[in-house]
Amino acid sequence: MIKILLVDDHAVVRMGLNVLLNAVPDMEVVGEASEGDEGIKKALEKIPDIVLMDLSMPHGKDGLSATSELKKLLPETAILILTMHDDEAYLFRAIQAGASGCVLKSAPHQELIEAIRSVCSGNAYLHPAATKRLMDEYLGKLNQDGSDSYQLISDREKEVLTLVAKGYSNKEIAEKLIISVKTVESHKSNLMEKLQMKTRPELVSYALKKGLLGYGMQ
Template sequence: MKILLCDDHAVVRMGLKMLLNNHPDMEVIGEASEGNEAIQKSLELRPDVVIMDLSMPHGKDGLSATSELKKLLPDTAILILTMHDDEEYLFRGIQAGASGSILKSAPHEELVAAIYSVSEGNAYLHPSATKRLMEEYLGSVKLGNTDTFNLLSDREKEVLTLIAKGYSNKETAEQLVISVKTVETHKANLMEKLQMKTRPELVAIALKKGLLGI
């Protein structure tokens, strides 16, 4: 697993690098001190996971870098590393395209687990953030203010569109230039978010949302 570290503190990067390189299936292949450098090195090195600090006073900040990087390398997982246990930072990070968020104060075992999770196409939120996110979501459901379609990532919407058009998992993978396993992961995630179990249900929501151009 190839990892790129982006943090404006060299000491933090050094500590993370030592920690992660001790795992036989992880390798820190590059470092960056601000967002523009992270984007440039990601394009050069093509990491599987980028660990992105949010608060970097010099150069491009972590949120802007995350948003731009996801457009350029949509299959690269980005894990937000932050000192802020604040839901505003959490939601802004997820909206920017991050696969998850973890606190800098978290135990190293939790960081490693988070990296494994996002590298496999899953989301990861630290426990207190998960609790707040669920509370907010359930509150929206009670008020009737939520549309589960809005929970889908751009990639999940692309997968949904192709599935609704009748593409197989293999054909979808070829169209999006990703692995079949990644397609299966996105498909499982979007079906869980939409609370749907069958292809006809997916076709119906794709039609309703105008994904099929009909």
């Protein structure tokens, strides 16, 4: 059985979730709370597998603060945020606080049940629209100027990039790094794909921008 704790300031919402989830064969609601502090207390008593946490609770501790505190106290308990806010800012904040996912209160019942099972299995869950928006935003940042793409570059690729920017040929780079010319060409190809660049001058400009010519192999 998946043990679930409900934390929501609306009694009607808790009652509806109680009826819905207790009707699912492998789920059981083991407790309820109307605000964050009460939710933390109940979680410590019941040790649920999952906490369904309302994001906006005007009285007492809000969902984000409660999530952050609860994850420190019960790191093995997954927290699934219930929210009316279809907004990236809220999603990022919830994930940063330690939530395993977010489900809109307007979502179909079956989506909530699937989200609970997914999170209970150790996966993260975001409703489909949120997933698309987060991916679009991530890809958009990568396309801006390659600044975020720097995190995708391996240490070896950074060495190759530095030497390319210093004007070394593929053969010279291979000799310095004690690798084959073919491997150098592969690293350069990967660099260009990750940085979305097509020419050597673009790589040199990028290396200068990143300050790579101020250090590296001599």
